[in-house]
Amino acid sequence: MLRLTRAVPKNLLALASRSQSSLACLDEEFPGLPALNPAVGTPRLVETTTLPSGVKVVSTACGKMSSVGLSVAAGSMYEALPSENGAALLLKHLAFKGTAARSSLRLMRDLESVGSIPSASVGREAVMYRVTSQPDFAEQALQAVFETALTPKITPYLVSDLQVAAAADMEAYAADARLQLSEALYEAAYGENTPLGRPLYFRGTDVTSGSLAAYRAKTFGSGSLTVVGVGVAHAQLSSWAAGLTEGLARGSARAAPISAYVGGEARLKASSDATFVGLALAAPSKADAGALGVLAAAWQAALPAGASVFTLPGLVGVTGVASPSAAGAYVDSLLQVLKSTGEDFALAKKAAQVGALIKLDWALFEGLADGSATVAVDGVSEAEVKALHAKIWKGGLSIASLGDVSKVPKLSSLK
Secondary structure (H helix, E strand, O other): OOOOOOOOOHHHHHHHHHHHHOOOOOOOOOOOOOOOOHHHHOOOOOEEEEOOOOOEEEEEOOOOOEEEEEEEOOOHHHOOOHHHOOHHHHHHHHOOOOEOOOOHHHHHHHHHOOOOEEEEEEOOOOEEEEEEEOHHHHHHHHHHHHHHHHOEOOOHHHHHHHHHHHHHHHHHHHOOHHHHHHHHHHHHHHOOOOOOOOOOOOOOOOOOHHHHHHHHHHHOOHHHEEEEEEOOOHHHHHHHHHHHOOOOOOOOOOOOOOOOOOOOEEEEEOOOOOEEEEEEEEOOOHHHHHHHHHHHHHHHHHOOOOOEEEEEOOEEEEEEEEOHHHHHHHHHHHHHHHOOOOOOHHHHHHHHHHHHHHHHHHOHHHHHHHOHHHOOOOOOOHHHHHHHHHHHHOOOOEEEEEEOOOOOOOHHHOO
16 A cells, blocks of 8 residues: 655654643643733723712723713613503614604714714613714714603604514514513513513503603603713713703602512423523622622533523523423523532632623623623622522522423422
């Protein structure tokens, strides 16, 4: 048999020999590289001011682009009346439509003419308006945000258009198993007739122009507004916000409606070759956010592939997907992780620090709006994490499943 061979240069043989004699240590994060300067991992400077009107301003000057916006405590958890169901979702779609000063077309063209990108989002806690632009146009961007949030035109024909847009959201929701699982977890944990347990996704067919205007007037008080800025000087942002809120009567922050965590289960049967499952506990207060970050990192490190940790308003837990036949064993594996605090506290703490920095890089605006960007984990102790874990387990477990749920264990059997 003819065998082809290729000569190896002597310098490569020497390099290989050196490589074998000095294999990389798996315990070393970046082998052969000097340690990073600790300043690289320090949190960005976040400044906060409360204006005389009661409006809160929170910002950081970092970033080459500017994002300015308004977070309003007007999410779905504030929909107390049947005529308000779906109002928060409609308000998201009302963003950057016609206002008292400009038509929808004029408002959008004015933003587009300076390269600004508007957006809006909604959750259980807040409706958020945002415009991203070059720093030179941040003031005009903030003016547009306040204009669309505080002086919208709400007419019957416009509400009909908003309901069509909300229907599209409902279609997207119906096609997203993970979103449905999240909603089912809220219903299981809090009950369907509580502020947190009610659906976020509602077409709002019972909402009229009058009831939508009333809901907006009820929830958009000055104490419910937080001005958020990224890539803009805090003093400048505060000055702009003060001018835009000059006519608002002072208001205090409105307390969020109370939802009692009860713990329970929800099973959504559907024809599927997969089973989606979620396990949840009542989330702690924001004062425990640092310890929760470390605990969540410890859980994530121990989860099977494809499963993930979530932290939502009022809920914290894990979700994943398995084949129907393996659903029982899969739920048990998720439960064992949730019942632990991890095996390596130092590693979990490092992972939590990295996760916080990633959030600062990729979701800084949202992190400023909900306060998560200012959460520090450096001073969290292992004892604090264990105490938090024991506290959140006192409320009991909730479970939700979607798809072929025939092999998903009942809540009563999960010990």
